[in-house]
Amino acid sequence: MTAPSSQLPATHSSGIAFILKKAFISACVALILFSLMIGIRTLPNESGQLTYVTRFPQLAAMVAIVFGGSIVVELLRLWWGPVDTARVIPPSIQSALDFGGRLIAPALLIFALLVPVIFYQQRYILDLAILVLTYVMLGWGLNVVVGLAGLLDLGYVAFYAVGAYSYALLATNFGLGFWECLPLAGLLAACWGVMLGFPVLRLRGDYLAIVTLAFGEIIRLVIVNWQDLTGGPNGISGIPRPTFFGIPLVPGDNGFAAKLGIPFSPTHRIVFLFYLILALALLTNWVTIRLRRLPIGRAWEALREDEVACRALGINITTTKLSAFAIGAMFGGFAGAFFATRQGFISPESFTFQESALVLAIVVLGGMGSQLGVALSAFAMIGGFELFRGFDQYRMLVFGIAMVLLMVWRPRGLIGHRAPTVFLEHNRAIAADLVKEGRG
Amino acid sequence: MSGNDILAVEHLSMRFGGIVAVNDLSFTAQRNRITALIGPNGAGKTTVFNCITGFYKPTEGSIRLTREDGGFRQLERLNDFRISKLAKVARTFQNIRLFPGMTALENLMVAQHNVLMRASGFTLLGLLGLPTWRAAERDAIERARSWLDRIGLLDRADDAAGNLPYGDQRRLEIARAMCTEPALLCLDEPAAGLNARESAALNELLLAIRDDYDTSILLIEHDMSVVMEISDHIVVLDYGVKIADGAPRAIRDDPKVIAAYLGTGDGEEIVAEGVS
Incomplete structure (x- = not known):
């Protein structure tokens, strides 16, 4: 072939x-x-x-x-x-795409802000949008590790789990609220990120992937077996719902609706959750974009390009790698805390390898290192998967074919080229074939 | 020996299992001078470089880098990135190691990592975009710009390093090493693969680095036109052992050097006059 x-x-x-x-x-x-x-x-x-x-x-x-x-x-x-790509996508379409590319990010953002307004009556779409945004956030978090630092991490779901269980346990045992737990969940996940980082510092490529995969499974198995603390396979239920900065979104006199003097509707909470995950995802995006332009972000990308050269330039490989793991894990932890508060119930079944693979697929399909690409691919992967629901059992088949076609046309992901972090005169994108994928 | 040595290598040995790559090597490199390390293929030149720049841990011996104020560091005790960060030793590689997916400018920015890291308050202040960080970043860009100008790549600053022609990549790698503000610059075959014109430009660049910046140069080179023209001092290695050490003129006429490069008949040394 x-x-x-x-x-x-x-x-x-x-x-x-x-x-x-x-x-x-x-x-x-x-x-x-x-x-x-x-x-x-x-x-x-x-x-x-x-x-x-x-x-x-x-x-x-x-x-x-x-x-x-x-x-x-x-x-x-x-x-x-x-x-070749030049034939598959004619130059005229390519330039149109480039032009559209500049408009697509702001357009998507405005659309995202308006989703609860447009689809207020359609609970299903709102739920789906929340799910998509959760994966956008996870994708952006993993993008720091895989896309920027070039460290292949197959156990990302572990940090998602750490974040979710941190919030669930802190909230159910100590009565802490969502907003107190959110930073703690991020911090704990970041600690686990560093703990994973230490043993894998010297590993590269396939070996790194295997160890991170094992790490993800270890976390899941600990959760399954530590019955006393985590409830084992039964999970944790009755996790408190988020409050609007202290005001609960419940019917009743001290609820959010009563305070505003509007009739209570269960959709309020969904809309609130939507804006919450949107804010968290945008925070992830903003921090990542900022970090890319800081020395730490450039060091991550340099590490992906050539580790030996980094060492010769006096860059501390250890702290650079660990910081990438920690930051990526922190965002995973935030997303996990959100997941726990949204579901109200968590169990180890939500944190299987399947999830890690899905998030990694989002990052790879989107184009490693590209924020917009990851967002688009999360949209396509999660939303598209729902779209194909009508195909019933052929859904996986259609989906698989779509992925194969995408990889044939754009082997480096939807947005494979790299935008420079600093420029003198021309902000020229760097062709995908020059950018290294990193070997850990 | 003299007080003006920047680098003193003493009794350096490097063994890989049973193979002795460098055996009891001692030499010095003087401050603000260009010292060349030459020798036939497999003589152990790059091994010496890797020991100096921390990529190998020497089996025996000491490598001492003396600062201008008289303070010194034992390089064999520092590990890899600290040699560049603390001892201010920069290096380039035999097979160019730029960051191909980053622009020429970004390559030079990465080289200023440690300075910028401090200025960005280890990322925290930079994340908030404080003015001190902004000023530091502007300075870094300015330094990068002046180096790009110096190596004649200003108009290609925003192009990916991997897209530059070979000769430009060589010069960019030297500029990148210089952006770490090194006291000692170690160049591994900087003229390899360059044509005559490019190699003449390289000579000029290296002489300028020696004269305009407070940087001493240690270089490995096979191209004798480069070595003889710009070196102040030459050390010749063969089979991991120093066979000669001196000024270019003396080295050119040294019978042992000629024998090492051209070989000898039946183990007899060729008489110097017979060859030169």
Whole structure:
């Protein structure tokens, strides 16, 4: 599948031979794969014993489809020419995209601010928007570690869990309110970030990924097994809802609605939660953008580009890496505290590896290091996933195809290029192929 | 030896398992002078560099860097980033190590990390955007701009470093090292891959660094036109051992050096007149 057209034989006849050969190989692979998957079907008979039936016509049809499909793909490839990004996205569209790119961030922000106004009556959309924003925030938090510092972290959900459990435990055991717990949750998560950072300082690439993955699982398993403190698999329920700076959003005389003199509606709390997560996400974004322009942020990016050169320039690799872990973890902790207060109930099931993978996918699809890209991809991943609900069981399939296509067209994510943090005269974006991904 | 030494390497040995890369090497580099370290491939030059700049821990020996006020640091006891941060030793690499995805200007800004870190109150003051931080950042940009001007890359300041031509990348790496305001600048083959014109420009740049800034230079180089033209002092290594040490003219005529570079017949040293 990866053969570029330059390898195609020059003459027409051998071109056909080449295409037929490829199609034949594809058909053979399909035959081997599908002979068991489609060719044989096991069924229980009347007495409950397992028997099998053969489905050779379907198998033959499938192999024929692969054979024909392979020919079509190769012909399309001949007609299309070599695949490169310049061909896939014509310059005119590219420049339009660039222009749109400058407007898209402010437009999205205004839209986000207006969401509760527009969709006030649609609880489902508001809930979905809160979910999307939670993942935007998680994506932005992980972006510090993965996108800027280039440290592949597969256990990010651990910090999300630490934040959620910090708030849940502090609130249910000590009666602390959301606003007192929020900084504490961030702080605790940052501490865990540093604790994860220390053992992985000397690890790179794949090894770093494995250890962070294990770290995420350790946190989850501790939560599952520490029954006395965390309630184990039963989780923690009755987590206090957030208050509007001390005024609870409940019906009754001292509730938010009564104080304002408006009729109580449960939507008030949803709208409040929406603006809360929006504010938290924007705080994450603002801090990250600021940090990028500070020496610490430049050191993170330099670390991603070349660690040895950083050392030669007198940059302390240890503190630089640990600070990236700590800051990323802190935002994860904030998001976790928000998650706990929104749900009112948390259990270890919410903090599986699946979540880490999803957040990492958001960062990678968005374009590592790009704030806007991460926001767009969180929107597409979480919102898009809901959009495909109508496809029922094919939802995963459609979603998978969409991701594959995106990676073919934009291998470095939606927004792969890098904006410089400082410039003398021209603020020129740096092409994605120059920017390193970092190897830990 | 004399009081004007910036770097004194004494009895330096570096062994990797059973392989002796550098054996009992002693030499000095003088302040505000250009000292060249030459020798055939595999002579142990880069190993010496890695020991001086903290990338290796020497097996034995001492490396002493003396400041202008007479204070000194034992480099073999400092580890990697502290050598640049505290002892003010900067280096470049044989195969250029810029940050390719960052602009030329950003590369020079990263080099001023420690100064800017202090000015930004270890990020806290910078996050609030205090005026002291803003002023420090402006100074840093100004220093970067003057270096870009000096190496003739001012018009490419906002281009990605990875997009620059090879010769420009070499000069940018030297400028980046200079932005750390080093007392000693260690250059690993700065002229490698440069054409005659670029290498002449490099000579000029290095002489200017020596004369205009308070920086001494230690360089490894194979290009003899560079070495002979700008070095004040040359140390010759072969198989990890110093075989000669002196002024360029003396080195050029040293029979041991000629033998090391050209080889000898049956282990006999070539008579100096026979070659030169």
